[in-house]
Amino acid sequence: MTDMQGRVTRPGPTLHRQVVAYAIAAVTTASLMSTTVYAQSVDLSQWSPDYIRSIAGTETFDTAGHCADVVPLDYTGRLTYWWTGPTEASPQIEHTINDEFWAAWAKTYPNIATDAQNIDYNQLLDRLRTTLLGNAGPMVVRLQILGGVEFASKGYFQELTPEDIGYPTADFWPGAMKSVTWDGVTYGVPTNNETMAMIWNADIFERAGLDPESPPATWDDVVTYSKTIHDKLGISGYGLVARQNAGNTPFRFMPQLWAYGGGALDEAEASPSYQDSYLDNDGAKAALQAAFDMYVRDKSVPTSALTNTQNENQSPFIAGQLAMMIAHPSEYAKMVDLAGQATGADKEVADTVVANMRYGLIPEGPARRAVVFGGSNMHFINEEYVEGGFDEQAAKAFACFWNSPEWSTKLAWTGSNPGNLAGFKTEWMKERLDTIKFLDVTTSMLPSGIPFPVIPEATEIMNIIVPDMLQNALTERMTVDEAAADAAAKVDALLGGGL
Amino acid sequence: MATGQAAGPPITRAARKKPNIVSRIIKHRADYLYVLPALIVMLVVIAFPIYYTIELSFFRTPPNLQMKDKIWTGLSNYSTVLNSSVFHEVTIQTIIWTLASTVFSFLLGLGAALSLHREFVGRGVLRALLLIPYVISAVAASYVWKWLYHSDFGVIGAISVALGFTDEPINFLDNRQTVLASLIVVNIWKEFSFAMVMLMAGLQTVPDQLHRAAMVDGANTWDRFWHVTFPHLKGVSMVTILLLMVANFNSFIIPFVMTGGGPADASHIWITHIYQLAFGRQQWGVASAYAVILFVVMMTLGYFYVKALTRGDENRAGG
Missing domain, CATH: 3.40.190.10 (Periplasmic binding protein-like II)
Known part of the structure; x- marks a missing residue:
């Protein structure tokens, strides 16, 4: 007797045990689903281009007001940040939005001195590995979805959940949350989810x-x-x-x-x-x-x-x-x-x-x-590996701002989807859907997304x-x-x- | 004139014995203090990385462990490297890369130096033009050549098709059989002018009267080159060849930028392979063992380089 993968299985258990097992599984699943449906800003079970269009533009968000509850806007501190941003191969609109983001960040938190480095996609992991060896890492890093688990397993990352920066975990794709989880602990926040x-x-x-x-x-x-x-x-x-x-x-x-x-x-x-x-x-x-x-x-x-x-x-x-x-x-x-x-x-x-x-x-x-269920995640580096020490409030303010429904949507404008699902309800998502051709297609691919193995x-x-x-x-x-x-x-x- | 030494008693073995290093340091402490900052910098930036690389070569570094938690494995990394079939393949490629690049760069440089040694109109301009490959950034040059060679839309392939030499663009970089030779051509183009400059300097040392005497004796052009010019170039040629070999063994930019060692490892040389093991696969221990082996080879080459440089001094001291 073989299972679906062709592996040999043992003779089946009794019918009674099967019924009990299925019952437990059904109750657990139903419980999880109901939790999910009630806690999420969007209903993933209805995911379709029509559903996405129906919720786009139905809510407004005040990014600065929300982040002020996490970290006061007059906070004085410093931040170092590495990520892969727009390159020469990116469309002009991504460069424009990137500039708008940094202007908005500076205006919202004017007293946080920020050193942000835009590092090439194929070099970021190598560079981070090397600098962490010398305890010279940045405070905050955004890595491709594949990259984080290696550093989490080595103990380089701090525990970090969406709740730490003012957002419910339920507002992020379960597959994306899986990619920031190592050994049962959450080490990051999904910034964007991309499918091609x-x-x-x-x-x-x-x-x-x-x-x-x-x-x-x-x-x-x-x-x-x-x-x-x-x-x-x-x-x-x-x-x-x-x-x-x-x-x-x-x-x-x-x-x-x-x-x-x-x-x-x-x-x-x-x-x-x-x-x-x-x-x-x-x-x-x-x-x-x-x-x-x-x-x-x-x-x-x-x-x-x-x-x-x-x-x-x-x-x-x-x-x-x-x-x-x-x-x-x-x-x-x-x-x-x-x-x-x-x-x-x-x-x-x-x-x-x-x-x-x-x-x-x-x-x-x-x-x-x-x-591929792709995208990127934001992580906080443990203090001992950060050059010049870790400024927790500055990092939290920045993570809150970047992962807000507003900027989570805008920073994924042409390339992917907001990591924060609440972004799908914003006016900016409606604008995206109205102005960017073919966005529906890649968004429709999300349920077919398979994350890369979450192992180092x-x-x-x-x-x-x-x-x-x-x-x-x-x-x-x-x-x-x-x-x-x-x-x-x-x-x-x-x-x-x-x- | 008599000296005190000649007039005094015979010098005993003990009296001739040199002071030990500690005594010399104490005696010349001021001199050593002057060079101390430089020595400290050298210890930090040269000696420590060498020590750390050697230490790492005895450890395994799994991807889920930090470097401080590395696992002792003794000589197994060396065994892994030396028994790896890829290492054997890459070693052969490294030898081909180094020898071909060195020999052809030297010969091309020698030809250019001999041509430019004569007076002719436009010599200065030509000399400046030939120096361009040497002064241009290796990264920029690699990208330019990558597009010249491009297997679908490369200029060389397009010209080849337009002139009827081939039916379709030549596959330079995406073919295991042609990729290494293609990269060697780029490397020769990049460094032949270094050999040219060195040899032009060497040619300045050849006495003109020797050439004139040889001409009077009826020597033809080849005889004058072989019996007059070349013996004077031996020293500078030896140094140039050794420097080229060391540079080529350590050459990284051209293969890394143009192919990353591919396709299917066909253009990897030791240094790019070490980089891939360390930064691509995070096999720091194996990469370190590999680097130590490369270090031993480079030190051997360095020994011969120093010997070549000091040969004249030794001869003079002994003579």
């Missing part, structure tokens, strides 16, 4: 003989569509990304892996134990084979995929040389910016691309539809081992089976305490 979508160029689809208004429904369709586009038009179909040691790679490959039934560990299961590697199961091999087919067999994706991050997909997409890619809602705003900068014949091409840009759900696989080894698995597996297969250094087995062995060795 499939973006395609309808004009290229039409010229390749595909339905311009329908994205590929399955990952098998992605392989087929990509080959069709490449064979008919001589351009790249799907924007595969497989660079080593870059977060962009797992954010695009893991949805495919999960869709086929694979996983790094069992993170896609309802109650993950994070004990065994799933990287060499049949689902993972099928996903890797699909990537191999696109890169090696069909040559229908960019040759430069092995050295590309998502940033390198933007130029070919706006030039009409790439048909599909996985990205944020902010990609549309970025393409509008790029089209605005183009001149002459390039301008005509870019305008055509923007006019034909479409967003759809990330394709399904045989097992499920999946997307997660960064190495996702940023090193998974990209390595892809590279080993795509360069034909190893066969698909060998690459999957090699990656699974590395994960097992890592979890077992080895190299």
Whole structure:
């Protein structure tokens, strides 16, 4: 007898014990659900684009007034903060909102001297690790959702819950709260939750003989569509990304892996134990084979995929040389910016691309539809590791301000969703929905979100081992089976305490 | 003129014995006080990191433990490094990278130095132009070359297709077979002008009358180079080659920026691999063991470098 994962199970318990167990489970679930529904600002059980539109703009919030209850506005202190903010690849509107935030913060808490450093996404973790070794960290840091658990497990973070900065935990996605919890203790506040979508160029689809208004429904369709586009038009179909040691790679490959039934560990299961590697199961091999087919067999994706991050997909997409890619809602705003900068014949091409840009759900696989439940979390560093000492009141004031319904929404304007769910009820959310194209699509992907494993080894698995597996297969250094087995062995060795 | 020493009794072994280091320090305490600040700075920024790296190389550093909680493992990190197949692969790549970069940079630099040693119109301008790769930022140069090489939209690939040399853009960086050679070309471009400058300085030391005498004796251009110029360049050539080798062993920016060691480890050299182990995988202990091995290699090269620098002094002292 086997269970759903094909594991051998013991002969079943008696019917009576099953009934009791189910009854307890049902009562517990109902209790949790009722608690959730009554405590939350929004009802997650109704989550849909229509529901989100119906609640947007129904409440107003006074950010300064609320934060004054947490820390008086005339408080005098100092704050050091590291985060990954807008970059050259970000649309202009993100830079504008970022400037507005810092102006508003300075105006609200004029006596808190602030030293904020905007650090590149791929460098922030390394830099934090190094400075913490020298007890020279910042007071507050915002890390990608994958990054925090390593530091929490090492004892670098302070306990921190939303209640500490004036917000109920129930106003944050349960999956997001899981990502800031280590060993039963909460070490942070989710600042934003992001899910991506499939973006395609309808004009290229039409010229390749595909339905311009329908994205590929399955990952098998992605392989087929990509080959069709490449064979008919001589351009790249799907924007595969497989660079080593870059977060962009797992954010695009893991949805495919999960869709086929694979996983790094069992993170896609309802109650993950994070004990065994799933990287060499049949689902993972099928996903890797699909990537191999696109890169090696069909040559229908960019040759430069092995050295590309998502940033390198933007130029070919706006030039009409790439048909599909996985990205944020902010990609549309970025393409509008790029089209605005183009001149002459390039301008005509870019305008055509923007006019034909479409967003759809990330394709399904045989097992499920999946997307990385991404985003970022805010953490407080323990005093002994902070350069110049920790100013608790300044840190709390800042965390309250940043994670307020207002700024949680504005700072996620084009890229993701507010970590504070109360943000969905604000006037600013209504403005977002009215002005940002395709926001509904990525918001609709949230219930399909799967968080990365909440274990200290997660960064190495996702940023090193998974990209390595892809590279080993795509360069034909190893066969698909060998690459999957090699990656699974590395994960097992890592979890077992080895190299 | 007689000296006191010659007139006095014979010097005994005890009398000839040099004062020990403590006595010398006490005797020259003022001198040592002057250099003390510099010594302290050197201890902090050089000696301590070396000591700490060696210490770390005997410990394991799991991702859920702080550095202070590291676990003693003896020599197992060294065993892990030396028995790793990736280490063997990366070592071969490091040797190819270092030797090819050094040899071709030196030869190109020598050719450029010999060409620029003669007087001709525009020599100064050409010399300045050839120095540009050396003075340009390595990071900026790496990004420029990355786009020149780009496997889909690179300038070199586009020119190659336009001229009909290839049917599709050449895959320089996303191919395990071509990536290392492609990076070596960039490295040679970046550092050949260093060899050129060194060798041009060396050429200034060749006496002109020797060349004229050789011409009178009927020596052709090659004979004059081989029997007159080259012997005078031996010392500076040795130093240049050793400096290039040390620089190439430690070269980090070009492979890191252009490929990050990929694809599939094909462009990793020791230093980038150490970086990945330490900062990508947080295997600080293994990375430290790796760094100690690199340190031993570098010290060996350094020993030969110092020997080459001081050879003339020893000859003079012995002669």
